[in-house]
Structure formats: C-alpha cells, structure tokens
Amino acid sequence: MQKPLATKVAETVKYLRALWPRLEGRHRFVAFSTGKDSLAMTAMLYEAVEPEKPICLYSHHGLEFPSNLEYLGELKDRGFAVSVVNPFLGYFDLMERGISFLTRKNPWCVPMLVGTGMLEWLQAQGARSPRKAVMFRGMSGSEYSHKFHTRLELYKRLDLPTFNPVLSFTTEEIIEVIRRRYGLPPNPIYEHMGRTYCICCYTSDARRQEYSSRHFPEVCVRYYGQIEHMLFDSGLLDKAHLLPEHRTKEEKLGRHGFVHWNRIKAQNVVGAVKRRGRSGSLVYRIRETSWINAKHLQPVKGKWSIRGTEIRFWDLDEKKADALIKRMINC
Known part of the structure; x- marks a missing residue:
C-alpha cells in the first residue's frame, strides 16, 4: 500500500536527521x-539539519541554460547555500580534442561535464580522495533508471559514496512537496520542457529541441552538426549493422540527438583531476596507477615528475599539459 505523502516526507526527514551526524568528518554536499x-x-535535508545549510554544488557549462544561474540567484535569496563549479573542459573542447563521444548506454557527459568540477571542489576542501566525501543526490521514482539505484550506493564513475533519499517519491509527490510544504518555485525552464537537462542532450525530445533551436540556434547547429558529420559524412553509419529505418537523420538527430557509438572504458569515468600548485605547477591526480605511462610524457622531458598517482608539470603551457594527460589516459 502506498504511504501517505506526509508520512513519506516525515520518514525521509527523520532518516536524514539521524544520518547527518554519522557522516561528520566527511565532505558532505x-x-x-x-x-x-x-x-x-x-x-528536506535543510529541514532535517537546520540551522545548518549544506552546500549545494551546481556544475555550469556551455550547454546549460543561462537562465539556471538566474534561478540559483533566487534560491540563494531564499537561504540556499549554492556554489557554482565548472568542468575540467567544456563539451566542445572535449569533442574537438577527440576525448569523448556521446554514447547511448554510457553517456560521459555526467562525469566529464558535471563530475570534474565537483571533484576539483572536493580537492580544494582538502579531500584526499572522493571516498572521503558524501554526495546527496535528488533522484526520484520519475527517473527511468531509478530502479537500478539504491538509497546508498557508490557512484562508480566518480568513485563517490552517494545517498539517494527520494527514490520512493513520484513526480506528483515531488511537485507537491516543493510547492505546498516548502513554498518553493520550480525552475522556470519547466514551462518549456519536462526535464531540466541541457540545451542539447543525448536524451533530447522534440519539445526540448524546438525550444533550444529557437533560443540557442548557434549551439544547436554546432552540436547536431558535429553528430551529423560523424554519422553521415564519415560513412560510419553505412558500416553499422542497422536496419535502414534506423539509419535516417530523423532517427539519429531529430528523435534522439545522440550517437550510437562507444569508445574505450576509460572515458566513461573521470580519469584525472587537475589542481594548481602554489609555485605555479600543474598537478594531475590520475584515477588508476596502471593508467600512468611515462612514454606519453616524453615530449616535455625534464618538466615533469611522478609521485604515486600524481603527475606534476612545471614551466609548461596548461593546454599542452592537458593534452598529454588526456592522450595518456585515453590510449
């Protein structure tokens, strides 16, 4: 039997209130x-731990709606502790460097465009690894993939312990909680689409694409133009074992907007996190020791050192250092 909404909210708040002090000493966000x-x-978390205001990290990049920042300003005025972080590289930077492609089953956008900014924030807070942190994530029963998640899990692509407290809530219940219990305004972008994903997204639908192409035509032309080039101009689609109806532009661009293509496993997770040393050096923490291969660093011999899972560069242009690290972990 479905529980009354008031009961579900009370139980969730009680759970969060009991959980919070047990996570003392970890970097919670x-x-x-x-x-x-x-x-x-x-x-609900703010109600549970008041007067404390846990930090909310929002990752903003070039495919996010600019209006999201205005909405965050309104939430800040209402007492939300929101901090904006930025990704290691933007979407088009990644595409131009050949770092990643969109994939149907393993979208890299979440770890690469969202996760890197959060990991750099954690490093700045003094976290020695993602395992020393705890992420609270809003995933309700409205998410198609919610059945694959549990209340506590390890978010493997960031190696980050994660709590999902609202998995049992439906979309209607979430909206009622927001408006009636807390009197909060939802993101205005919901007036134009059902989800608050990006301007262009691998799960895009016709309604979102219509709105985005009208308000952000340059971004859409560039985004879908790259996909069209990779699929149709490259001949890649002709080599795929697909039925004719699954090779059309409507199927690949108009209906979905993503590429059915997968590269190597290393790019489905965040492979490295960068920070700047006090002396101006660049320090990259590599996810796995086995990914470190000094032969890829030989072009700048004498300007780097390796210690454990960290690679340190000095007297080297940042773009060149980025390229060396990206090539190393993706080859």
Missing part, C-alpha cells in the same frame, strides 16, 4: 541540478 527532484531533496 548536494549535487544540485536546478531540477525539481534535487530541490525537494535539498529542502
């Missing part, structure tokens, strides 16, 4: 998407 699920979850 909310992964805030500006969507309704993360808003409801954060409101």
Whole structure:
C-alpha cells in the first residue's frame, strides 16, 4: 500500500536527521541540478539539519541554460547555500580534442561535464580522495533508471559514496512537496520542457529541441552538426549493422540527438583531476596507477615528475599539459 505523502516526507526527514551526524568528518554536499527532484531533496535535508545549510554544488557549462544561474540567484535569496563549479573542459573542447563521444548506454557527459568540477571542489576542501566525501543526490521514482539505484550506493564513475533519499517519491509527490510544504518555485525552464537537462542532450525530445533551436540556434547547429558529420559524412553509419529505418537523420538527430557509438572504458569515468600548485605547477591526480605511462610524457622531458598517482608539470603551457594527460589516459 502506498504511504501517505506526509508520512513519506516525515520518514525521509527523520532518516536524514539521524544520518547527518554519522557522516561528520566527511565532505558532505548536494549535487544540485536546478531540477525539481534535487530541490525537494535539498529542502528536506535543510529541514532535517537546520540551522545548518549544506552546500549545494551546481556544475555550469556551455550547454546549460543561462537562465539556471538566474534561478540559483533566487534560491540563494531564499537561504540556499549554492556554489557554482565548472568542468575540467567544456563539451566542445572535449569533442574537438577527440576525448569523448556521446554514447547511448554510457553517456560521459555526467562525469566529464558535471563530475570534474565537483571533484576539483572536493580537492580544494582538502579531500584526499572522493571516498572521503558524501554526495546527496535528488533522484526520484520519475527517473527511468531509478530502479537500478539504491538509497546508498557508490557512484562508480566518480568513485563517490552517494545517498539517494527520494527514490520512493513520484513526480506528483515531488511537485507537491516543493510547492505546498516548502513554498518553493520550480525552475522556470519547466514551462518549456519536462526535464531540466541541457540545451542539447543525448536524451533530447522534440519539445526540448524546438525550444533550444529557437533560443540557442548557434549551439544547436554546432552540436547536431558535429553528430551529423560523424554519422553521415564519415560513412560510419553505412558500416553499422542497422536496419535502414534506423539509419535516417530523423532517427539519429531529430528523435534522439545522440550517437550510437562507444569508445574505450576509460572515458566513461573521470580519469584525472587537475589542481594548481602554489609555485605555479600543474598537478594531475590520475584515477588508476596502471593508467600512468611515462612514454606519453616524453615530449616535455625534464618538466615533469611522478609521485604515486600524481603527475606534476612545471614551466609548461596548461593546454599542452592537458593534452598529454588526456592522450595518456585515453590510449
């Protein structure tokens, strides 16, 4: 039998209130998407631990709606502790460098465009590894993939312990919690689409594409132009074992907007996190020791050192250092 909403909320708040002090000593934060699920979850967390205001991290990049920042300003005025982080590299930077492609089953956008900014923030807080942190994530029963998640899990692509407190809530319940219990405004972007994902997204639908192409035509032309080039101009699609109806532009661009293509496993996770040393050096922490291969660093011989899982560069242009690290972990 379905529990009354008031009971579900009370139980969730009670759970969060008991959980919070047990996580003392860890770097605790909310992964805030500006969507309704993360808003409801954060409101319940704030009620549970008041007067404390846990930090909400929002990762903003070139494919995010600019209006999200205005919405965050409104939430800040209402007492939300929101901090904006930025990714290691932007979407088009990654594409131009050949770092990653969009994939149907393993989208790299979450770890690469969202995760890197959060990991750099954790490093700045003094976290020695993602395992020393805890992420609170708003994922409700409205998410198609919610059945594959549990209340506590390890978010493997970031190697980050994660709590999902609102998995049992439906979309209707989330909206009622936001509006009636907490009196909060949902993101205005919901007036134009059902989800608060990016301007262009691998799960895009016709309604989102219509809105985005009208308001952000240059971004859409560039985004879908790259996909069209990779699929149709390259001949890649002709080599795929697909039925004719699954090779059309409507199927690949108009309906979905993503590429059915997968590269290597290393790019489905964050492979390295960068920080700047006090002396101006660049320090990259590599995810796995086995990914470190000094032969890829030989072009700048004498300007780097390796210690454990860290590679340190000095007197080297940052773009060149980025390229060396990306090539190393993706080859």
